[in-house]
Amino acid sequence: MTHHANARPLGGGIIGLGLAGGIMAPIIAEHPGLTLAGAAETDASTRATFTADTGLPAYAEVCELLANPTVDFVYVATPHQCHRAHAVLAAEHGKHIIVEKPMALSLADCDAMIDAANANGVQLVIGHTHSFDPAIAAIRALIDSGRTGAPVSLAMWNFTDFLYRPRRPEELDSARGGGILYNQLPHQLDVARLIVNSPIRSVRAATTRLDPTRPTEGGCSAFVDFENGACATVVYSGYDRFDSDELHGWIAEGGQLKTARHGHARRMLSKIAGPEGEAAQRRVQFGYGAAGAHGNPPHQPHFGLMLVSCERADIRQSADGLYIYDDAGADEQPIIRSSWRPGRGDVLEELRRAVVDGVPPLHDGTFGRGTVEAAIAIAQSAAARREITITELAAA
Ligand SMILES: NC(=O)c1ccc[n+]([C@@H]2O[C@H](COP(=O)([O-])OP(=O)(O)OC[C@H]3O[C@@H](n4cnc5c(N)ncnc54)[C@H](O)[C@@H]3O)[C@@H](O)[C@H]2O)c1
Missing domain, CATH: 3.40.50.720 (NAD(P)-binding Rossmann-like Domain)
Structure with missing residues (x-):
C-alpha cells in the first residue's frame, strides 16, 4: 500500500x-x-x-x-x-x-x-546504520560522477573496545551469533558492498580469540574479492587496546567528540560480577534512556578508517566531509547536512x-542477505583456513 x-x-x-x-x-x-x-x-x-x-x-x-x-x-x-x-x-x-x-x-x-x-x-x-552514513552516499555519488574512476581497492580498519562492553551471554557465544563476525563486520561488509557495487566472489579470513574469559571472535582480518575485480581488506579488533578513532581526530563512531580512554572498558568490566551482573549493567549503561539521544552530533558518523582507492583518486572521510586525493593534490568536499x-x-x-x-x-532484503552471506563465508574461511567462494557457500 x-x-x-x-x-x-x-x-x-x-x-x-x-x-x-x-x-x-x-x-x-x-x-x-x-x-x-x-x-x-x-x-x-x-x-x-x-x-x-x-x-x-x-x-x-x-x-x-x-x-x-x-x-x-x-x-x-x-x-x-x-x-x-x-x-x-x-x-x-x-x-x-x-x-x-x-x-x-x-x-x-x-x-x-x-x-x-x-x-x-x-x-x-x-x-x-553505517552504510546509510551520508559520507558513504557521498562516496558513491563521487564515484558515479566519473571524477575518480571506479573503486579498485578498499582498506578498512576499525579498532574499538567492542568485546569489553557489558554483554548478554549469547553475545559472547559464537555458536549463537556472538562476537564481532555478525555484529561488527556486517557494517564494514555492507559499506564495502555498497561502494564497490558488485557481488562478492570470495573471501579469505583469519579471526582471533585472544581472551578465554570472552571466548568468541574479537578480531578479524579478511580479504574480500569482488566479481568485478575490486577488493577490500577488512580489519577489525574489539580488544580495547589501540582505538582507531585516534586516526580520525578523536571523533567517535556516532560523530561525537571523544577523549582517549585506552583500557577503560576493560577496567569497568572487571568491577562487574558474573553474566547476570553484566547483562544488568548492559541495560543500565546502554539500554533505553541511558545512551539516549546525543542530539544531532557535531561531525559525521563513521565506522573506522576507510581508504577507497579508485582508478584516478583515493578517497577517505574527513570530520565533516570527504578528502579526495588525486593528481591535482588533496581537496576536501563538505557533506550537506540533512535535518535528521x-x-x-x-x-x-x-x-x-x-x-x-x-x-x-x-x-532491501536481498542486499541485507548478501552481507549475511559474506559474514558466514568469513566465519567458514577462518575455520577452514582457506578461501571460500560464495558459490560453494550457496551450494552447501
Ligand atoms: N546499527 C547499530 O549501530 C547497532 C547498535 C546496537 C545494536 N545493533 C543491533 O541491534 C540489535 C539489538 O542489539 P542491542 O545492542 O540493542 O541489544 P540490547 O541487549 O541492548 O537490547 C535488546 C533489547 O531487546 C529486548 N528484547 C529481547 N527479546 C525481546 C522480545 N522477544 N520482545 C521484545 N523485546 C525483547 C531486551 O530486553 C533488550 O532491551 C542487534 O541485532 C544488534 O546487532 C545495531
Missing part, C-alpha cells in the same frame, strides 16, 4: 528498547514525516521508563504492538536471534519493517523474511521514501 503525500506521518513502533532501540526512539520522534507510536519490550522497568518519557504504550508482547493501528512500521532492534521471528510477524500484521544488522544468522532465515515481506506487500529495509540525524535518520528516510514515495530501498 502506498500512502499519499498528504497522509498522516508514518507511525513507528520499536521492538526491543536496548542500545539500538533506545538510540532510535528520539530519532523516529524527531524525523519529519514520522512519528513514534509505541514499543514492545520484555523488561518491565524499561517499558515503564519509555511510557513515562513519551506517554506512549510499551507492550510486553510483540503482537500487542503489531495490533496497534497507529503503528505503520516497526524497527526490529531485538537480539540477532529474534530478527527473523519479529520481522515475519510484523509482515504478517501488514507492517513495514526496518531490521537491525545482521539481518539474521542464517540464509534460510533471510529468505523467510524476504518471502514474508513480499507475500504481505510490505517494505523491508535492512538498517545497517545522519546515519540512523537516513535509515528511517529510506523506509519512509519506500512506503510514501514508492522509491525502492537500496538496502
Whole structure:
C-alpha cells in the first residue's frame, strides 16, 4: 500500500528498547514525516521508563504492538536471534519493517523474511546504520560522477573496545551469533558492498580469540574479492587496546567528540560480577534512556578508517566531509547536512521514501542477505583456513 503525500506521518513502533532501540526512539520522534507510536519490550522497568518519557504504550508482547493501528512500521532492534521471528510477524500484521544488522544468522532465515515481506506487500529495509552514513552516499555519488574512476581497492580498519562492553551471554557465544563476525563486520561488509557495487566472489579470513574469559571472535582480518575485480581488506579488533578513532581526530563512531580512554572498558568490566551482573549493567549503561539521544552530533558518523582507492583518486572521510586525493593534490568536499540525524535518520528516510514515495530501498532484503552471506563465508574461511567462494557457500 502506498500512502499519499498528504497522509498522516508514518507511525513507528520499536521492538526491543536496548542500545539500538533506545538510540532510535528520539530519532523516529524527531524525523519529519514520522512519528513514534509505541514499543514492545520484555523488561518491565524499561517499558515503564519509555511510557513515562513519551506517554506512549510499551507492550510486553510483540503482537500487542503489531495490533496497534497507529503503528505503520516497526524497527526490529531485538537480539540477532529474534530478527527473523519479529520481522515475519510484523509482515504478517501488514507492517513495514526496518531490521537491525545482521539481518539474521542464517540464509534460510533471510529468505523467510524476504518471502514474508513480499507475500504481505510490505517494505523491508535492512538498517545497517553505517552504510546509510551520508559520507558513504557521498562516496558513491563521487564515484558515479566519473571524477575518480571506479573503486579498485578498499582498506578498512576499525579498532574499538567492542568485546569489553557489558554483554548478554549469547553475545559472547559464537555458536549463537556472538562476537564481532555478525555484529561488527556486517557494517564494514555492507559499506564495502555498497561502494564497490558488485557481488562478492570470495573471501579469505583469519579471526582471533585472544581472551578465554570472552571466548568468541574479537578480531578479524579478511580479504574480500569482488566479481568485478575490486577488493577490500577488512580489519577489525574489539580488544580495547589501540582505538582507531585516534586516526580520525578523536571523533567517535556516532560523530561525537571523544577523549582517549585506552583500557577503560576493560577496567569497568572487571568491577562487574558474573553474566547476570553484566547483562544488568548492559541495560543500565546502554539500554533505553541511558545512551539516549546525543542530539544531532557535531561531525559525521563513521565506522573506522576507510581508504577507497579508485582508478584516478583515493578517497577517505574527513570530520565533516570527504578528502579526495588525486593528481591535482588533496581537496576536501563538505557533506550537506540533512535535518535528521545522519546515519540512523537516513535509515528511517529510506523506509519512509519506500512506503510514501514508492522509491525502492537500496538496502532491501536481498542486499541485507548478501552481507549475511559474506559474514558466514568469513566465519567458514577462518575455520577452514582457506578461501571460500560464495558459490560453494550457496551450494552447501
Ligand atoms: N546499527 C547499530 O549501530 C547497532 C547498535 C546496537 C545494536 N545493533 C543491533 O541491534 C540489535 C539489538 O542489539 P542491542 O545492542 O540493542 O541489544 P540490547 O541487549 O541492548 O537490547 C535488546 C533489547 O531487546 C529486548 N528484547 C529481547 N527479546 C525481546 C522480545 N522477544 N520482545 C521484545 N523485546 C525483547 C531486551 O530486553 C533488550 O532491551 C542487534 O541485532 C544488534 O546487532 C545495531
